[in-house]
Amino acid sequence: MLEKAYDPKATEDHIYKMWEQSGAFKPESCDPKGEPFTISMPPPNATGQLHLGHAVMLALEDIFIRFARMQGKRVLWVPGTDHASIATEAVVIRKIQKEEKIADPRKTLGREKLVMRIKQFVEESRSTIRNQVRKMGASCDWSRERYTMDPALARTTTEVFVDMYKKGVIYRGFRMVNWDPKLQTTLSDDEVVYETRSEPFYTFQYGPFQISTSRPETKFGDKYVVMHPKDARYKKYKHGDTFEAEWINGPVRATVIKDEAIDMEFGTGVMTITPWHDHTDFEIAGRHGLEKEQVIGFDGKLLEIAGEFSGMKIEEARPLIVEKLEKKGLLVSMVQAQEHNVAISSRGGGLLEPQIKLQWFIDVNKEVVPWPSPLPVRQAGLALLPKGEGKRLMSLKQILHSVVHHKDIEIIPERFEKTYFHWIDHLRDWCISRQIWWGHRIPAWYRGSEMYVGVTPPEGDGWEQDSDTLDTWYGVSQWTWSTLVDPEKAKDSKLSLEQILEQSPDFQTFHPTAVMETGYDILFFWVARMILMTTYATGQIPFKTVYLHGLIRTRDGRKMSKSDPDTMIDPLDMIAKYGADALRLSMIVGQSPGADSRLYEEKIAGYRNFINKLWNASRFVLLQCEQAKIDPQSIEKLPEAALLSLADQAALHASEILVEEVTKGLESYDLSATGEKLYSFVWDFFCDWYLELSKGTANCAVLVHVLRRVLRLLHPYCPFVTEELWSSVRPKAAGALISERWPTTKQERRNQKAFDDLQRVIDIISTIRRLRAEQNVEAGKKVSVFLFSKKCAELLLSQAEHIKRLAHLEVLSIDAKSGQQKNSASAFLSDIEVHLSLEGLFDPAKLKESLSREQADLTKYVQIQTTKLSNKNFVDRAPKELVKGEKAKLAEAKEKLGKIGERLRQL
RNA sequence: GGGCAAUUAGCUCAGCUGGUUAGAGCGCCACAUUGACAUUGUGGAGGUCACAAGUUCGAAUCUUGUAUUGCCCACCA
Numbered sequence: 002m003l004e005k006a007y008d009p010k011a012t013e014d015h016i017y018k019m020w021e022q023s024g025a026f027k028p029e030s031c032d033p034k035g036e037p038f039t040i041s042m043p044p045p046n047a048t049g050q051l052h053l054g055h056a057v058m059l060a061l062e063d064i065f066i067r068f069a070r071m072q073g074k075r076v077l078w079v080p081g082t083d084h085a086s087i088a089t090e091a092v093v094i095r096k097i098q099k100e101e102k103i104a105d106p107r108k109t110l111g112r113e114k115l116v117m118r119i120k121q122f123v124e125e126s127r128s129t130i131r132n133q134v135r136k137m138g139a140s141c142d143w144s145r146e147r148y149t150m151d152p153a154l155a156r157t158t159t160e161v162f163v164d165m166y167k168k169g170v171i172y173r174g175f176r177m178v179n180w181d182p183k184l185q186t187t188l189s190d191d192e193v194v195y196e197t198r199s200e201p202f203y204t205f206q207y208g209p210f211q212i213s214t215s216r217p218e219t220k221f222g223d224k225y226v227v228m229h230p231k232d233a234r235y236k237k238y239k240h241g242d243t244f245e246a247e248w249i250n251g252p253v254r255a256t257v258i259k260d261e262a263i264d265m266e267f268g269t270g271v272m273t274i275t276p277w278h279d280h281t282d283f284e285i286a287g288r289h290g291l292e293k294e295q296v297i298g299f300d301g302k303l304l305e306i307a308g309e310f311s312g313m314k315i316e317e318a319r320p321l322i323v324e325k326l327e328k329k330g331l332l333v334s335m336v337q338a339q340e341h342n343v344a345i346s347s348r349g350g351g352l353l354e355p356q357i358k359l360q361w362f363i364d365v366n367k368e369v370v371p372w373p374s375p376l377p378v379r380q381a382g383l384a385l386l387p388k389g390e391g392k393r394l395m396s397l398k399q400i401l402h403s404v405v406h407h408k409d410i411e412i413i414p415e416r417f418e419k420t421y422f423h424w425i426d427h428l429r430d431w432c433i434s435r436q437i438w439w440g441h442r443i444p445a446w447y448r449g450s451e452m453y454v455g456v457t458p459p460e461g462d463g464w465e466q467d468s469d470t471l472d473t474w475y476g477v478s479q480w481t482w483s484t485l486v487d488p489e490k491a492k493d494s495k496l497s498l499e500q501i502l503e504q505s506p507d508f509q510t511f512h513p514t515a516v517m518e519t520g521y522d523i524l525f526f527w528v529a530r531m532i533l534m535t536t537y538a539t540g541q542i543p544f545k546t547v548y549l550h551g552l553i554r555t556r557d558g559r560k561m562s563k564s565d566p567d568t569m570i571d572p573l574d575m576i577a578k579y580g581a582d583a584l585r586l587s588m589i590v591g592q593s594p595g596a597d598s599r600l601y602e603e604k605i606a607g608y609r610n611f612i613n614k615l616w617n618a619s620r621f622v623l624l625q626c627e628q629a630k631i632d633p634q635s636i637e638k639l640p641e642a643a644l645l646s647l648a649d650q651a652a653l654h655a656s657e658i659l660v661e662e663v664t665k666g667l668e669s670y671d672l673s674a675t676g677e678k679l680y681s682f683v684w685d686f687f688c689d690w691y692l693e694l695s696k697g698t699a700n701c702a703v704l705v706h707v708l709r710r711v712l713r714l715l716h717p718y719c720p721f722v723t724e725e726l727w728s729s730v731r732p733k734a735a736g737a738l739i740s741e742r743w744p745t746t747k748q749e750r751r752n753q754k755a756f757d758d759l760q761r762v763i764d765i766i767s768t769i770r771r772l773r774a775e776q777n778v779e780a781g782k783k784v785s786v787f788l789f790s791k792k793c794a795e796l797l798l799s800q801a802e803h804i805k806r807l808a809h810l811e812v813l814s815i816d817a818k819s820g821q822q823k824n825s826a827s828a829f830l831s832d833i834e835v836h837l838s839l840e841g842l843f844d845p846a847k848l849k850e851s852l853s854r855e856q857a858d859l860t861k862y863v864q865i866q867t868t869k870l871s872n873k874n875f876v877d878r879a880p881k882e883l884v885k886g887e888k889a890k891l892a893e894a895k896e897k898l899g900k901i902g903e904r905l906r907q908l
Numbered sequence: 909g910g911g912c913a914a915u916u917a918g919c920u921c922a923g924c925u926g927g928u929u930a931g932a933g934c935g936c937c938a939c940a941u942u943g944a945c946a947u948u949g950u951g952g953a954g955g956u957c958a959c960a961a962g963u964u965c966g967a968a969u970c971u972u973g974u975a976u977u978g979c980c981c982a983c984c985a
Contacts, residue, residue, distance in 0.1 A: 006947070214985060264984070272985045281985075295968060299940055342983065416912065420980065423911060427981070556920075603934055610947040621944035677932075678923075692944075774939080774951045
């Protein structure tokens with residue numbers, strides 16, 4: 002017999018081990034004819050601990066996977082980890098600085114040694130993560146675990162780089178980049194965060210003009226003033242005019258530029274430009290072919306051009322520069338506390354400095370990728386593609402747009418498609434080089450002015466490899482397919498990438514993947530980039546569905562952050578305390594895709610209670626079997642329907658409906674509502690009514706049968722407890738629940754009438770209970786039931802035992818012919834139900850209250866009638882005699898409806 | 909500045925294309941309790957569904973507007 006309470010600690014680990022050892026996680030143990038179903042696990046960063054975000058991701062994906070597996074699909078879930086270049090390098094450097102007191106580990110250790118250290122660190126945290134993923138119950142195929150730095154993945158990353166370079170999609174050039182002086186690297190646009198700060202805003206005299214700035218320290222090299230061509234105030238100045246201006250370090254010769262990028266409303270409508278340190282200025286300079294000069298060094302200090310200020314940090318120099326200009330009489334005004342946004346590094350937290358640097362970029366607008374384009378696409382910023390069949394050359398941007406627009410890829414929730422399109426419209430070339438050491442090194446070599454790009458190093462002496470590495474997202478954007486590449490084939494340098502893919506059975510079978518499940522916060526970083534890289538490299542979409550989950554927040558809606566340990570909920574603590582199943586449910590139910598949700602311990606405890614309830618319900622079933630001396634495992638067939646009690650038939654019916662609903666819910670990725678349905682079925686129906694009604698008259702075969710169904714249906718949500726219970730109630734021949742088949746519905750087990758009748762009995766019992774409580778009736782008191790319908794009378798009589806036990810009242814007399822209570826409402830219904838009252842307590846008001854249910858039925862009846870006629874759907878749904886397109890009849894019908902509405906109100 | 913969303917019970921949230929008396933969990937109140945389960949059962953209190961106008965026989969649900977909150981993107985020299 003089972004223990005009195007479910008103990009997840011004593012159960013989960015050995016169950017996981019059993020699954021893993023049985024090979025159930027591998028697609029090879031699925032039906033070889035099954036439809037392939039793949040998920041690539043978003044690789045957690047190899048920087049340490051699993052957090053709630055990962056836990057949600059694992060829970061969701063495990064539900065998808067287990068459901069698909071039970072449906073007989075060939076399921077593959079590929080686990081892995083990400084080397085997370087910048088994040089990991091930063092963590093390790095900080096660690097070394099702290100633990101070994103080395104101020105600058107990069108300098109002291111050098112590239113090779115530092116990379117070794119990072120590798121060691123990554124190994125340790127990878128194994129930590131592996132165990133944590135197991136704790137969540139994730140049924141992924143560990144034999145196919147991948148890591149973004151695996152040789153095979155390094156190969157594909159490099160191959161694709163070289164290919165893109167050869168096609169001109171990757172180029173190297175001087176461009177404006179987001180430079181992080183603290184981490185000494187560039188960042189992609191998406192790695193920049195903006196912070197609103199209040200800083201003084203200065204206006205200076207510059208020749209005949211007044212110009213405003215919040216960054217006087219960049220102004221040393223300014224020798225162009227820009228204004229809008231239509232600005233009437235500056236009509237007398239022509240494009241190209243020059244003038245002398247007294248400036249910070251003496252007189253400069255400046256040129257007038259007219260450009261439409263200027264906002265006439267802002268400030269004086271004139272500005273000087275600093276093309277080297279500002280995105281807009283860079284573009285203006287580009288348009289007019291202006292000179293660019295660097296003012297601030299990559300270390301964040303002023304360069305020689307700053308004269309006496311050179312070598313100073315910006316914060317020191319700024320007030321001094323202003324002071325000097327003021328002394329020269331050039332300061333016109335200064336507004337304290339002007340609000341503006343400053344660019345901050347999301348990686349290191351320091352201020353970013355726009356800089357011009359020689360970097361590697363992906364051109365998102367070059368039309369070089371063959372892609373099937375069956376339909377014309379016209380969207381903001383994209384050209385209309387000609388109609389036609391077959392493939393045509395498209396730019397990466399166009400492909401990104403097309404695959405979502407044409408629903409090759411579906412995003413859940415749908416509204417994120419808008420966000421996605423909006424992002425594409427503003428997408429600029431992607432800077433993929435990073436000046437850090439940890440990561441895939443850029444496969445380019447230089448010798449003097451020569452450059453070589455290739456998978457293998459060039460022949461000959463004197464070549465030096467580019468010291469930069471690739472943006473993490475570049476490599477990991479190939480994740481869905483590079484993880485399916487056969488590592489042995491990838492070793493063979495004679496094979497081309499195309500041949501490797503052709504000869505990798507996993508890729509051929511399991512790609513494109515079915516679902517990509519991840520947080521909406523990395524839709525741009527990663528999801529979009531996966532589409533970009535994968536369509537380019539393989540000619541396939543990476544996944545068919547994108548399911549985006551929201552952030553998990555604290556009870557009061559704050560973000561959980563490491564800096565505030567009180568707000569953090571550690572998934573492992575919660576598993577230790579409440580079990581993985583409870584944690585999973587608490588994160589899934591009540592969480593709708595794309596929306597943030599809040600998590601707190603009481604919630605998890607609530608689901609722990611549910612798990613325990615299920616456990617005890619199973620205990621009860623087993624107990625009944627034991628008492629009846631029946632071995633639950635030997636139960637196979639159900640008795641004839643005619644031999645079953647009302648409750649048994651109703652329970653079978655309800656479980657059939659449940660199978661249908663849960664299947665539909667899971668297929669449409671509606672996990673929250675489906676979870677709730679299961680919860681309420683188990684607790685509110687199975688435990689509260691069916692098991693109660695079974696006491697004394699238990700039919701073990703039906704009990705076991707329904708319980709087995711519930712366990713199967715619940716297994717994707719709470720795999721551990723269901724698997725454990727399964728071992729007690731499964732049919733002898735069956736194996737582990739994880740590999741069991743999803744239940745199918747059987748029409749012959751449907752019995753809507755039995756279900757309705759039971760519902761009626763439940764209603765009656767509830768009403769009696771309520772009346773008893775309100776009137777404070779002692780147990781054993783009699784109840785009289787007045788009926789309008791003979792059928793109901795029979796029903797009540799047949800359930801008298803249950804009413805006696807559950808409502809503590811005896812059904813004494815049935816008066817099948819007391820029609821005197823008829824009211825106007827009853828004219829609508831042919832089969833009016835039950836009234837009841839308590840003997841000696843007959844109170845017309847109470848009676849009326851108990852009648853309200855019938856009125857509700859009546860209202861429903863009428864309302865269903867009116868729905869059919871509601872004008873919006875009139876033509877579709879109205880009864881035939883009312884349609885025929887005749888307006889008079891429509892008006893008549895509407896009038897009828899008005900009357901019905903009126904009567905309803907009277908009721 | 910552009911976009912996306914949210915506002916329902918004390919708290920956390922459901923409520924699909926308009927249709928029974930607006931639901932659940934937690935919390936609260938009362939009662940119960942000796943064989944599935946105190947990680948329990950039964951009953952109850954608690955909501956002018958942010959506000960206003962409109963469409964409709966009928967609106968939490970649709971339309972428009974207002975207010976508040978949150979997020980994303982762009983970025984102001």
